[in-house]
Amino acid sequence: MDPYTPRITGTIASVRRHHRHPQDDIEDDIDGGHHVSREANSKSNRPGHNDSSFIAETSFVRAPLNSRVVSSTIPPKTSKGKGKQESLDHIPLEIQEALILEDLLFVLMGIECTYITHHPEYSPEEDDPLHGIRFVVLPSLDSSLRDLVERVLPLGMYYTAISAFIEHRSHLDCGMVNHALCAAIREMLRDYQTLLSQLEHAFNTSPSFSLQKLWFYVHPTVHTLSLIYQLILELATADDPGADESSSSSGGSEEDEEEAARNEALGLGGAKLKAVLSEINKADIVGGLPGSSGIPVKGGEVLTIIYERMQNMSGDPTAAAIYGKLLKMAGQPYVEMLRDWVASGRLRDPYEELLVKESKFIDRGILDMDYTDEYWEKLYTLRDGSISAGSSKRHQAGVPPPRSVGGRLPGGACIPPLLESWKHKILLAGKYLNVIRECGIEVKRDHNLSEDGLSMEDERFYKFIEDAYSHANRTLLQLLLKDQQLIPRLRSLKRYFFLSQSSFLTHLLDLASTELRKSSKSASVVKLQSLLDLALNTDVLGEDALFREDLNVTMADSGLYDFLLKVVTVSGVMKAEEGGAGEEPKKEKEEKKPMQAIDAMTFDYNVKFPLSLVISRKTILRYQLLFRFLLHLKHVEQALSSMWVEQKTAPWRCSMPTHPEFVGWRLRVCLLRARMLAFIQQILAFVTFEVLEPNWHRLEAKLERVTTVDQLLRDHVDFLDTCLKESMLTSSKLLKACSKLIVVCQTFAFYSSSFTKSANQAIAAADNPEADTSKTKRWDVLNKFETNFNHWFQVHLDCVQFYASSDNVSLLPLVVRLNSVKSA
Template structure:
């Protein structure tokens, strides 16, 4: 047995080397070997060397163990007097646990290779039976036997190392296996415990699963049972060591490195324990395998937990899915060679493409928030196990420190430092505040900083499913194969899930302030002396809340006081809600000829100049508005009701569950689709006319493109009503002319004219009733409620919510969000618009009748006049009744404000 594996400073029994060239089968020892053995035993027992020989003589083993000189004298007297004074000691064994020594390698080689064919080769065995400590018997005696190998080398090969413990006493086997276990527990092979034949220590996948061991079959079964109970500890240790070596690479991120640091601290305690056990093994005569098992049994559970954790941190499916893609798979069904496209380069390219498509890798390595999520999940799952709970809480504390620093730095300064994509918040650097005015869908507020899991404050299952398109969900990684866990930083630890939106918004607010050129103060900034902090405790949650409130109040003060948010909102109400419609009346009068053109033929430059003229008219109340230069004329590509009906027909309701936001996101796609229709009806400029409003950063976060679109919907609704009212009023002025007022002398014509007057009057009354309801009952009432809320608002997100809720409520109460109400109302508006546009036909029919009453009184021509009028009356009466029923139903169920229309 090799003696080079015992730590320095230890004294152990010495095994002499076999004497080469001896042909005698008789057991014998040289004088020097006897002296060395006696000196070693004396040193261990702290007695004189003569006491060793006396003990051997008393036990009767002197002739067998020591041998005699040919003259019959005992050879226990050393030939060198200096050896009697100080017994020689064997060389110290200093084999480190991590790397086998030369002698150990030789021993391992001798146990795996056939012995040389020399007939004089000797094999050394040692027996160390334990003796009770008393006055008569020694503590331990050692017997050495030098056996001469048989001349036939083949027999040695057949019955060599596999049976190397045959005939060895149980006490010696126990001492030998204890020594081997102390090395195996450090991941190093021993003499009796070797790597399993199917285990390759150079294979990374096998090392991550843990080493597999093979024990010498000749070991006593009673000892083998205990050894097999301890070998899982060695396997788990090698698994943890391999995982630590792997996860220490830079690409695994700071959280994994912190976790490795915590695990290494535990492994240090494990190594200290094994070192103490080795010292006890070398010093205590009563040390047994049971003692070793007693001390290591609690560690076995802890190490198995560590190994299980390390295995769970491996990306599920990485090795399996990668192995499923054969090296012979060229991505072309094996036809690459036939096409002349074979070669390793093509195969490597196909693997890279598949990896980018997510076919290989399953989301990349486990890092960042996913590491914390796995530890937290395991801690909750094993909460009933005190050891597991303590272990996982300790590792969670160590591994969460880099994540904690990222969170604190983000919520206190708005600075995002995440080089390995471990944090829950991601930044889209290509999105700047300039895109707020140039790009409709790319909004700074919503897409510059987002959560990696794709969630938002306004998200809902219905909207999330509707938004699950490649264009919008491309940045959200798919879950790990076989689990619902998102990979990497997209996985937010369970203890931070309720706080993720506040963490996101706190950093967002501070970034907005920094974009305005204002230095961000950092109250409660992270200090180096802070030490390790537990994240899943109320103290840390309070810190998040305080940072969120501070960022909210700072940004709110900036917007309300310095950027004059409230005056901007009042100005938008004035322009879009037509509080004082005198400027609109002047504009419509000036731009009548231009607004009668098709929308594509109308000149925006001319319309903008006419709008500026109407707004700056000194007689108009709008001339004193400080933000009148921000008002712009724009043309929409679709009619108001056509576009709303397309959206509502798909979703059923425009504002429930955030569908309006989704509809606004899809507006560009709808516009493109509408342009592709072959025969689309001509859209007049008056139906496509809308206003736009320019607002600078950071007010553009509150008055965003989506909120401006809501204002535009309300404005187009009111503009249509005003236009209809003006058209019906102009119709009334025409009906006051003598041609309509003078009696024609024909009762049928007079009834026909009176029916037109009645229908026009009913239409005008309906339009004025809806207009008065929208402006007085809806817009003005909700605006006063918004002003009250703005006076008490304390956070930016509350301001955002109140503003959007105000606009959504106005849209809902104006009957623009419910499919049934919108459908009936759109048909009514179409009927009235058609009736107004038919006024010229009515005038022509009346003129023809007055020019030739006899001919025009013909029943066929009279029936034609009455048919057109009757159709208008029937449609108006029918849709008016349907509208009243729909208003009554919605007023009683969900829209109480509509009661004013009953």
């Protein structure tokens, strides 16, 4: 008779009680007295564990709930370890079941026992605790029990991996989303631990408790913990995608053996090689080298991974329920940060988890002095780099590279799929409120925006975002349009820059004619500013005088057409069109030639925040380009008109029927001057009355019914871009032909005194035609002007006709106007 059989009293509990060896009780007493101290010593003595979790915190001030977190550290092996293992061959099946049930209850909590031990290849120093501890059962266990035991064993691996994940992701730098996820998983583990306590109670008290019943109770939990285990594996391997590859490829293949041999030859064998590679990997993560983003999985990336797993396993009700609960609980801090941002404009994101980021280098204190649009565009941006709705490309600097596996942006730059279509509204809602706060206006949270308990899968959350966006829009629009008088400001810009009040400009050009003939570097800006103030005070009255103190004279650094050609063309293309290397020295010589003040003079306009959001430096530059083009046309028109006045004097009006050659030359000069003046006036009238005025009226109509700040900004920029395009300032071919033609007219006007001098010489030599030495020269000069004007006029007309028939229909009226000049 087996010596164990008399000890069986009919219950598994009695078997467990009678089968324990005396030394086990002694050792258990020792273990019970020193368990806590041994566990603490094992943690404190483990290499690299000085700051591995909040358990090392003695005060628990930063993590008061950390005392409840189950540590994933490997418990010290009990005295019932491998050194005491005995064969189960001679033990009856009932006793084997009782012994293996007792061991299973320990293994389900990750503790190695007598008959179920760690896998032989397991190494606490080298294996990643986030992958869990694998357990194996003694081969001598009866085969009828082994099958059930091996089905239960994965629970031990899942539990140790999940516990290690909770401990690892409870660090402060892991972010609030990870903290919330760990809290949600910890709550699920609490149900698992409750189940284990119930199983232990049944094991100790129920005679009918068996391995089959244990499997019946735990098999739903196997699936649940496996789902959590797969999730934490994906989260863990996203930080280091090579972890799985390295662990899966370490199978002792021939390539591994050859590599090990080479490493041994280089003096990097075994643990040394692993240590070197570990240091390299750490350096990659810290330094952000290629192949590693250097950003841990946190914030939006965590939520994206959970959501994608939930979508991929939507056919599994258990998976959908578990991942849905984890997504809701992990997303609560994310949702709270979003709600605070869109409702008050305050960005509280200490761990950089949110889709919106703040650029700390933007100084808010310079808003009154520097009215650039840098504050609006760069202070708050999206972490994924997208700058406008419908734009999927990353345009901004500072956007982290995507993960090497999956192509997903890391950390907060990864926007959860549920929020992808809302990201621009989320960004703008907070930016609008920030503008209001910077103006000294207190932003009060709307009572309609006080929904609690929202999640990213709740329709009320997106209704909340929409309401917050609308509220911010309305508030900022009222501030810009009514309080800051935006529309009167734009009207003043239109009057001053588009020459709607041309009388003050004509007066200014007359007053500053001497100063404007100087070079741009020699002209006095202070004097020009005083003359501008005088012209404005004299000629601009009533409503037209609004904001005239904000208008200033400034000098541009480069010529208008050179600047525009650099913008609309690529370097090298223009050189090829102009003759290549043969004309390059000539071009450099022309660039070194000093520029006249009239060609460099432009207006600047001062605005303060928040109007600088609409009237920004970029929009002021567009106004300046249009103004300089109109000013150049106005200046050439004035010069040709002065030439006409000069040609009404005696040398041009005297009758000389006996000298038909001089009369013909004089007539051709007057005719060329009239054609040039007609051309300049037609261009000026087209740009003023058929481009600027109609587009301005359309802009005013849009401003009357604008509903969002974003639409307001877009309409204003579209108005200026349309004006630039229809004024022929955005096409390199049109710009080149038009600028050449205007320069020919300007140069011809500069020759007015030379023509008058030639006319006087011709009259003086009327009695002696042989004494007229300037006859050939004056005809050569006139022929050159006629040839150049006719050539560039035809080139310009052809270009206008081509673009009017293709992509710029607004040029059709100009075609009619130019044809009238041609036929004149």
